[in-house]
Amino acid sequence: MSPPLFSLTEARSKLTNATREAVIGKNIKHLVNVFSQLPGSENEKKLTLDQVFRAVLEEEIINQASCDNCLAIISLAICGVTEGICTATTPFVLLGDVLDCLPLDHCDRIFTFVEKNVSTWKSNTFYSAGKNYLLRMCNDLLRRLSKSQNTVFCGRIQLFLARLFPISEKSGLNLQSQFNLENVTVYNVNEQESTLGQKQVEDKDDGMEIEEGEMGDDDASTSSSIPIDYNLYRKFWSLQDFFRNPVQCYDKSFWKTFLKFSEEVLTIFKSYKLDDTQASRKKTEELKVEGEHVYFAKFLTSEKLMDLQLSDSNFRRHILLQYLILFQYLKGQVKFKSSNYVLLDEQSIWIEDTTKIVYQLLSEIPPDGDKFSKMVEHILNTEENWNSWKNEGCPSFVKERPVDAKPIKMTRKRPAPEDFLGKGPNKKVLMGNEELTRLWNLCPDNMEACKLESREFMPTLEQFFEEAIEQADPENMVEKEYKVVNNSNYGWRALRLLARRSPHFFLPTNQQFKSLPEYLENMVIKLAKELPPPSEEIKTGEDEEDEDDEDNESLLKENNESPEMLQQKVVTGAMIESFANKLGEHWKTLAPYLEMKDVDIKEIESDSEDVKMRAKLLLVAWQDREGVQATPENLITALNNAQLTELAETLTNDTENCT
Structure with a gap:
């Protein structure tokens, strides 16, 4: 009897019901069971489940359900890919459907889900299958968004793509160094329609006289300090065309125009310097506190705003920064730049001089002009590294091992x-x-070793309080101010010693002491009554120091013998040759007690089959490793530990005969 054939209608119905139950219960186990029980091949069932996911999601979108239900279906599809019941592209197709159908305010929440799961998209299961879907989805979103109204959302999309793709991903690079020539700055090009020349005439026609002092200080300084006319307005905004398309600067006629206009604009910036007034500082501090960020989507080119723009520090920084970016392109080596685009010597000199002027102007613009100037210089220097990387063809940052290279042996980083x-x-x-x-x-x-008495550095009560007890005796007539108990350092050490060695420290008392010296003096009187009087046999500090020096010298003599003395005690080649013949077949018994490893023992066995030669190799290896510590005494100790007492006695007799 042949197995039942796959039925698309039946499979779709069962999988649809199971998918809805899985979305409600937020558990995929029932869906996996239904999938496994259906007849047909795995490919047929997977394609059917992919269609079911899209159909269920479509119903939720048509019914205008909340974003939570849509995200639950997408999460279920991700689990389905992990369980192997649907294709890896299904979650990305569902995300594309949702973002295409929902309004922008709902897309923001869906994209938050995409951002949180960036680690999932970068995994081996999803990355190769979904990277193109995600790139197309993000580009579609960017086309729908307004760069001026949805600035933050656009930035989030760009950051997500930067996190998703590696740095060397070619789709995110401007490989041919093309310019956005569509970014045209529109301004008034008709002088007859300009309102700058009519400003003074309108003031006279109004017949109003402005008394001195009526005009605000800011307005007066702004309007009178900068002579703004249509020529300045036209020249200023004409520079944006050079910033948009820097290639024009390689043409002689265009370069003359750019040179003339730039000198006039920079002269205005140099002659009219902005002051870090108290009002501007206050406004900056308020913006920092409130967390506001000023964003300029596009330059406003109204003639009425010209005087305000020239006196705005943020606006002036934008213009000067454009100069620096333009100069970097003109001087830099760009792979796709035409060979005809070469600067003359006089052009290069002018650019270098003007660059210094621009940096100087940036450092003078408040607030924090000097800090901003150094930051811009650092960023542009870093940009040179990226230019070099692009000129080299954007090689991968991951160094790949050559194909013909030998496989690297895995070694332990940390010794066992x-x-x-x-x-x-x-x-x-x-x-x-x-x-x-x-x-x-x-x-x-x-x-x-840590518990040895020689490491006991805490003094006894008699030693530490000896001087204080003498000073507390009225017969010695020591004035109060000269007593050691008044020393804060001495008091601190005295309390620690009392806490460790004296029971009086923990006994309750009804006396109230106002100060630490008063308390210590009371304790000294108590200790003087209990401690035995100092006898003449008690050594002075100098005697103790001499004794310590003698102990240290003896210790050094015992443990720190000179290399010459140690060298005289080591075993010689003749001793090894003679003793190896006697050791013979017992070499393997002695090997563990000479700290030899199993690897070394196997190597000795493979080098020779003669037991006497193996014994000699063992002793030579031990001598090479121990160096000056390879003495007959240590070898005799190892023989005794290995229960080879006869050989130990023989070696002892041989050593005594040699000495």
């Missing part, structure tokens, strides 16, 4: 404990350096 811990009973730690190894292994147990 067995690499530096010995295998003998003493577990000698190998520090990689002879002196460090010797110092580390002075005491087998580091915790026991």
Whole structure:
């Protein structure tokens, strides 16, 4: 009996009901069970489920459901891709449908979902299948949005694309260094229609006389300081055409026009400098507090605003920054620039001089002009690196291994404990350096070494309070102000010592002390009654120091012998040759007690089959590793630990005979 054939109508009906239940319950398990029970191939069922997702989403959009239901369906499709019941492009198709059908205010919320799942889109499952869908979806959104009204939304889309695609993605690069020639600045080109020349005539016709002092200080300084006429207005806004298309500057006639207009505009900027007045500082601080951001979508070219624009610091920074960007292009090496576009020497000199003037003007514009100027210079210097990268064809930042290269062996970054811990009973730690190894292994147990009496630095009560007790005795007639208990440093150490060694510190008392010296003096009197009187046999500080010096010298003599002395005690080649013959077949028993690793033991076995030669190789390897620590005493200790007492006695006798 043949298996049942795939029925599109039946499959669509079952999958539709299961999808609606999954959206309501926010659980995909039932949908996966229905999918697995349907007859037919996996490809047929996947394509059917893709259609079902789009149909269910279409119903939600037509019924004007909330964005939550739409996002729930898209999330279900993402889970479906993970479970392998629908194609990887389905979530992106659903996102495109939603953004195409919903108004812009709802698209903002849908795009927030897209931003939050950027890590999902960049995963191996979704990236290759959906990157083109996401790019097309974002470009469609940008076409619908207004750059002046929806500035923040447009910026979010650009940032999302920057996070999604790698830096070397060619679709986001202006490889041929093309300019946006459609960005045309419209201004009044008819002098007869200009209102700048009619301003004084209108003031006279009004017949109104303005008394001195009626005009505000800001208006007076703005209108009288800058002589604005139509020629200045026309020349100023004509420069925007050069900023829009810098290639014109390579033409001699256009360059003369640009040079003339620029000198006049920069002269105006140099002659009329903006002041960091109290009012402007107050306004800037208010904007910082309120978190407002001033955005200029496009220059306003009204003649009535000309005087206000020239006195606006933000506007002036825009114009000067355009100059710097233009100069960088004219001087820079651009791969797709025509070979005819070459600057003359006089042009290069003028650009260098003017660049210094522009930076100087930027540093004089309040607020924080000097900081802003340095920041712009740093950004433009960084831009040179990007220009060089584009000229080289935008190579990938990821260095790929050559095809014919040998595979890299995986090595452990951090050594395992067995690499530096010995295998003998003493577990000698190998520090990689002879002196460090010797110092580390002075005491087998580091915790026991920390508990030694020689590391007890806390003085006794008798030693510490000896001077204070003497000063507290009335017979010694020490004035109060000269007593050691008045020293704050001494008081702090005295409290710590009392807390560790004196029971009086924790006993309750009815006395109230106003100061620490008063409390310590009381404690000193109590201790003087309990402690035995100092005898003549008590050593002075100098005697104690001398004794400590003697102990240190003896310790140095024991543990820090000179290299020459250690070199005289090491085993010699003749001793190794003689003892290897006696060791013979017992070499493998001794090896672990000489801190030899399994790898070294196997290597010795592979080098020779003669047991005497293996014993010699073992002793030589031990000598090379230990260096000056390869002494007969250490070898005898290892033999005794390995229960090779006869060989240990033999080596002891040989050593005594040699000495």
